[in-house]
Amino acid sequence: MSASTQVPEIFGSLVFNDHVMKERLPKETYKALKRTMEKGKSLDPSIANIVANAMKDWAVEKGVTHFTHWFQPMTGVTAEKHDSFISPTEGGGVIMEFSGKELVRGEPDASSFPSGGLRATFEARGYTAWDPTSYAFIKDNALCIPTVFYSYSGEALDKKTPLLRSMEDINRQALRILRLFGDTETTRVTTTVGPEQEYFLVDKKLYSQREDLILTGRTLFGAKPPKGQEMEDHYFGSIKPRVMAYMKDLDQELWKLGILAKTEHNEVAPAQHELAPIFSNTNTATDHNQLTMEIMKKVAARHDLVCLLHEKPFAGVNGSGKHNNWSISTDTGANLLEPGESPRENAQFLLFLSAVIKAVDEYQDLLRVSVANAGNDHRLGANEAPPAIVSMFLGDELTEVLESIANDAPYSPKCTEVMKLGVHTLPRFPKDTTDRNRTSPFAFTGNKFEFRMLGSTFSISGPNIVLNTIVAEELSQFADVLEQSADFNADLTKLVKTTYQEHKRIIFNGNNYSDEWVAEAECRGLLNLKSTPDALPYFVADKNVALFTKHKIFTSTEMLSRYEILLENYSKTIGIEALTMCDMVKKQILPAISKYTDKLCRSALDKRALLPSISCEMEETLITKLTSLSASLCKKVNQLDDELLKVKEHEGSAKELADYYKDVIFASMQEVRAVADELESVCSQEDWPFPTYSKLLYDI
Template sequence: MNQEFNTLKAAKTWHLDSFTEYAPSDVIGQIFAQDVLTLEELRQRLSRPVFKSLQGTLERGQTLDPAIADTVALAMKTWAMEKGATHYTHWFQPLTGSTAEKHDSFLTPTSDGSAIATFSGKELIQAEPDASSFPSGGLRATFEARGYTAWDPSSPAFIMRHSNGATLCIPTAFASWTGEALDLKTPLLRSIEALNIAVMPALKLMGADASRVSSSLGAEQEYFLIAEEYYYARPDLVMTGRTLFGAPPPRGQELEDHYFGAIPDRVLSFMADAETQMYALGIPVKTRHNEVAPGQFEIAPIYENSNVAADHQQLIMQILRNTARKYGLVALLHEKPFAGVNGSGKHCNWSMGTDTGMNLLEPGDTPHENMQFMFFCAAVIKAVDEHQDLLRVSVASAQNDHRLGANEAPPAIISIFLGDELTDILDRLASGQGGRGASAGVMGLGSSVLPHLPRHAGDRNRTSPFAFTGNKFEFRAAGSSQSISLPITVLNIIVADAVEQMTAQLRERLNGSRSKRSLDEAIAGLVKDVYAQHQRIIFNGDGYSDAWHQEAEARGLLNLRTTLDAIEIFTSEKNVSLFERFNVLSKRELEARQEVMYDIYFKTVNIEGETTEYMAQTLILPAAVSYLAELGEIESGSRAVKGVTQKVSDLADELYDALADLHTQNSATGGEEVHEKAHHMRDHVLPAMLKVRVAADGLEKVVAGKHWPLPSYRQMLFVK
């Protein structure tokens, strides 16, 4: 079918079956968290002793008292049924990177032939899904199927609605029968506790008023929208999430007019619908806008405790995908769905905060005098320098390899951008000058009608993978489709490690002194030494430049260009020791995750290779042959006909030869072990796929449109 005829259909034939209209006051006063079992809701439904016991678990990390489980379960069931729920599920995050759920009804038959709704404390605390088909990296054999989900009371239960009902979702951890973590949430919760244990002694030394510390997170989500009409006409998008073929359109993102431009009405309606659903689930989404690539958009929430933020991130992706379909669109969350235009990331804005509301990375108006801030900022610098490898591993995937290092995303080299003011303060401290150099000031805009604006003391750097952005660090290397649980787990424990070391050093420097002056002098000296030791990780320049790659190598920084380069060092002695020392992952659990990462990489590229071969063999090559046959029927001495015929013939032959090579590489495995298969995919299948694509994209530029079997970039990116 000629795809040109579908353009008008893609633009006009979508329709909205139903929607709910809310007034702004409703969104603020009634909708937000209406489908969340909040602490206040529990307070109203539980007796005071039961609530106090549960509150101790939620707010102070105390062990959950099993004796209250039945009471909490009854309150939860009653609330859920009032919301229209008929089923419940233990909602968990296996090592696939997505979420999993098995629904059970509240309905229980009775002996008299009727039925009642029941939900016990035992059913709340623990469930037993089949663990055999989830990736385990060797922790479980296929015939060993038993696994357990365990209620995570620190993340609130919520209602997920569908077109014909609702389900109570209970966030849980997922472990094997042997007690080993088979999910992403368990190590995240462990890392939060590790951070708390490491940071609290430092705060006590500094006299801070706090009893608990946790990490906070706000994760920006980038994504593409394309017309549903085109998505299902592209086997590559359906099978792999990205286009394996596609010639560059005459116009891409070079005009940069899409960025922050007016949001199309159809897209804005979709966004408003998705945001309303997110509000009901208590997800504090704040920002929406057009991103730089045509058809690309972004949504961003404000900060929450990192374990809740990780749950909410999974829900954001699910809601974006589900809601887009109502508007005749498909949301693409792949890191690089289109070659030649910007890919999509997930910027993780990370900080640490106390139960008293103190942000430990808030510099204040005089950061050079804020020794507490300087201590924790130096700890992050030390952590990132010493554990560059783990940060790179935490964002490693076959999908992200297409994005990292391109002129759109941070390079694979991990470095820190501090900005002018903070860098100047640390440089002065290191040189013994002290004080504050660069300051913010006020910026005039040259017109009396415009206000004078307070200027930040440092600019931003969009090429840095890890940037200080005012009162937090932004880890910008995470991919748009991945779970943020692993990156945040890594951030939590590497900072815990650095803080623990620096606290011990600070205690030695204080030598029993408790005076404010001694404390400030000891911290200043410690920060000076830490900065001197780890200054190589600071880079405020252009991370895209070739010169930076050369300089980074001279500094001794790692450049783990591909996912497999990163995965290989995941289980180094240093990393195993770190994870075990903080009781986040055992050596066996860490090795299992490494095995799963190899396996997912292999399968991802293998599916792409097979899909490339199928599409080129059955769609693209026949289109070229068909066009050649049509040209051959033209009796003409025209140089144009001869020239086009020759060009199509040459490219078709090139495609045919490339396909033969790809078929050979797809048929091979590279070895018996999964890491051998993964390396075969990277070293042989991906290059063979690229050769096929080059020939196919060349054909797209010369084969008549009526013969071309796939929607083009021009259509997919610009038709909304």
């Protein structure tokens, strides 16, 4: 049997999915669970024991002995505590049991997870609760049950809870709009996401020789290699056999978990690649992306590779992002962001589009905050990713449609053109009515928006919580107006018109990488929040607290806790990098340069001993340069050490500390690196203490 014919058989084979539930659950239990999953109905507690027993039987048949509540704390990665199914019987035996109580609720220790002040260290009780809208699955020989995570006093300690709240909210507000258009069939509106995941692969042996990669996920040192991505020959290029074997293995593992891995290719930078899935609802997509990142790393280890998910593992070449393709769909199969054949006449689409435009403009700060971390600061604005300025790309056609409405002018739809390639044997096909813009942070791409600012390590929950909530807010405002309307069509047209006129500043169809756009954006009054410490205070601005509390996504306390966690994470990240940098300079780079300098000195002395008149200009030049640079590096790393000792003076507030790390520590790190990278360029390859960029990027 070929590998391709096996795919339908292995797909979802490790998932307690709809097919398995329908086969193993009593008919009424199955129907009740499906109502919860598809319609958002409350789950009947009485069915928990039935579902738990069926899950256990299915898992045990596959050799599983343990179960775990799989949750997503504020660490940005997933967490799990494993318990076995065994239960003691009389006579010293055991049976395999799994109760409804164990399925529905768990009680992990909550004291050591980030809480941003929500919990004191001695207050340990936390709860996990089953999320029945996400399928259970088998991973590492354990039954994994997707759950939410919250504190003893009821605050959300995870990323899934607010995401589910935001999905409920946009469902409510979108249904209000659909009812105004006479849609009585739709009972559920969901947002859908297809997150494209970029990553690097490096050889495991080379990785293990780099303390910076091991401890921080990125190279803190590295001179520019003779060849980077200048030739643009890696993008979509032929995939190396070793990488192809990895991709094939990765696909197999993801398909077993029901993850719709679809597209894979080489990315722009050498050793960089991308995986893109098919769309699924936002909750499932978030779970699947967390699993994808974990499986990527595990599969890489099998191939003696390491998967790097840091936003900027190598200076001088493109970093890695995650493109969040977001849309709004109904349970009747409609895409609410589909323009149709005549966008100008599609009033429902125009209203939803207007809500997104208004949301992105009014809450551009929240969108920027949702993608803020220390790693992503290296990418945004670096002409390899969108700038830190949030704007929207609509394309010429939609922009012209909205301009015609705003100006009460007629609109002449573009005729579909046939793409002519100048060769008779090549097929002809219809040309799209507008081009794409790969520099835009938030681009409309036919029937969805591509939010391109996410970093590759990100959980997609945060950005989608923001997207769902801000669009729900605008839909609720629109519904408030139109539900009181005496002339629906006239008021709808007026709403679309005024929304575009008041918020068109957020729309930019040009080159977001240009200096001219930065200046123009400032004139338009758009925010340019260049760093994480600059952006994060906007999260707890009064208008944003009012937004999230109004829609019951976060309490004000939950928002303040997340603000503290994000600031602390930034400071800790820079702190670890700075300490690692000092360690590598003192224990590896300076000793290596001293050793190489000693070799040169002995070489010069040996030559003169042999022949006093012989030229030692090469050795003398190198010795002089190495000595000077070594002294400079020693001075700069000592300065960085001193600045790290002063960190405690700035621990009065999380914001003050983050600013100190950004303005002082990170700036000094750049100076240390500049000298070290120059030393690498004059040191012999034999004596340099760790693999260079040329090896890391090309030795696969």
